[in-house]
Amino acid sequence: MKFVQISEDEFSTYMEDHFSHYTQSLANYRHLTHQHGRAHLLGVKNDNGQVIAAGLFSEARALKFYKYFYSQRGPVMDYTNIELVDFYFRSLTDYLKQHNCLFVRVDPYILENLHTADGEIIESYDRRMLIRTLESLGYRHQGYTRGYSKISQIRWLSVLDLQDKSEKQLLKEMDYQTRRNIKKTDQMGVQIRTLSIDETPKFYELMKMAEEKHGFTFRDEAYYRNLQRVYDGQILLQLAYINLEDYVQKLDVKLQQLQAQYKDVQKQLEESPNSKKQKTKATQLEQQIQSTKRKIDETKQRIETDGTELNLASAVYIYNDHEMYYLSSGSNPAYNRYMGAYALQWEMIKFAKAHGIDRYNFYGVTGDFSEDAEDYGVQQFKKGFNAQVEEYIGDFIKVVKPGVYRLGQLARQI
Secondary structure, eight states, X not given: OEEEEXXXXXXXXXHHHSOOOTXXXXXXXXXXXXXXXXXXXXXXXXXXXXXXXXXXXXXXXXXXXXXXXXXXXXXXXXXXXHHHHHHHHHHHHHHHHHTTEEEEEEOOOOEEEEEOTTSOEEEEOOOHHHHHHHHHTTEEEOOOOOSOXXXXXXXXXXXXXXXXXXXXXXXXXXXXXXXXXXXXXXXXXXXXXXXXXXXXXXXXXXXXXXXXXXXXXXXXXXXXXXXXXXXXXXXXXXXXXXXXXXXXXXXXXXXXXXHHHHHHHHHHHHHOTTOHHHHHHHHHHHHXXXXXXXXXXHHHXXXXXXXXXXXXXXXXXXXXSSEEEEEEEEEOGGGGGGOHHHHHHHHHXXXXXXXXXXXXXXXXXXXXXXXXXXXXXXXXXXXXXXXXXXXXXXXXXEEXXXXXXXXXXXXXXX
């Protein structure tokens, strides 16, 4: 085996052929190189010259004179092959020393446990040998964290398995209320379209509404514009919207159908005035007619105050050969009744299926499965689509220059 810097083509081909995160991509490498001037594609080749491990490492300045390296969701290799793991990370340490590295962080994209949406462990993976091997080389495991962090990737992801499942089966396996909400968005005429980069403000306006509602701040608009440039061809900024005039027309048609059915029931009652079945049906139709009339009136009032077309929700998605990632979203809470978020998710699940992508990644949850969890509502939303929770192994940090690192920590500069 040989530890080497690999070419862009070798790196890209390897990531296409091996399960990997979208950040371990040629697009991200070129972005890091362009923005920071330096990134590293580091791999291992076997005796036949075949790449058998690869990782993208970013490089940043640390304590003015030193460097910090990071492989986000990497490096990528067969982590059950302990001999390969030992060789890669032992060689990586030598490489980092040559490049004046202060410390390095890695967070391999490998599972620790598979959970139900309620937190129960379905399957556990024994990573003790891997952790012992890495720690013997000085790569210290940072623990089994929960919650969100500003310095590391989320360890808990909500993922829906799409492999070998039809759209019909996916719907059937969803929670009843989720399935019903998706159906209602179709009946109301909620539509989805892709926003251009020049329309990013439409997304960001809805994103800010979500931030205000939940009391957090994430990224500025420029971040999302840049994200679209970096992952051009692999990113979709989606908008769920509704045309209220079209919706009124749908309601008018529904009202006419209900009224026609009600007349038929009245005729049946004239012939059989004591029929409990027809009396019950008449009562149900009366309620539906009144409800539909009320919706028509409310929608017409909404048109007068808010206009004909409403932007309901928007989200940004990135995809590669392995996964569709739902990254960030926002919605207008005043329009929750139109359930734009459900329409968005279902549309993108269908997109993933159409493009042969087997995993739909709803992305992060805290790992706190109690009703008091800060993201309890978000967890329940994702659970409704039949997503399971994947718990990843977490971060490892290797301090290459211990003395300098300790001084930096004392000075609180790391």
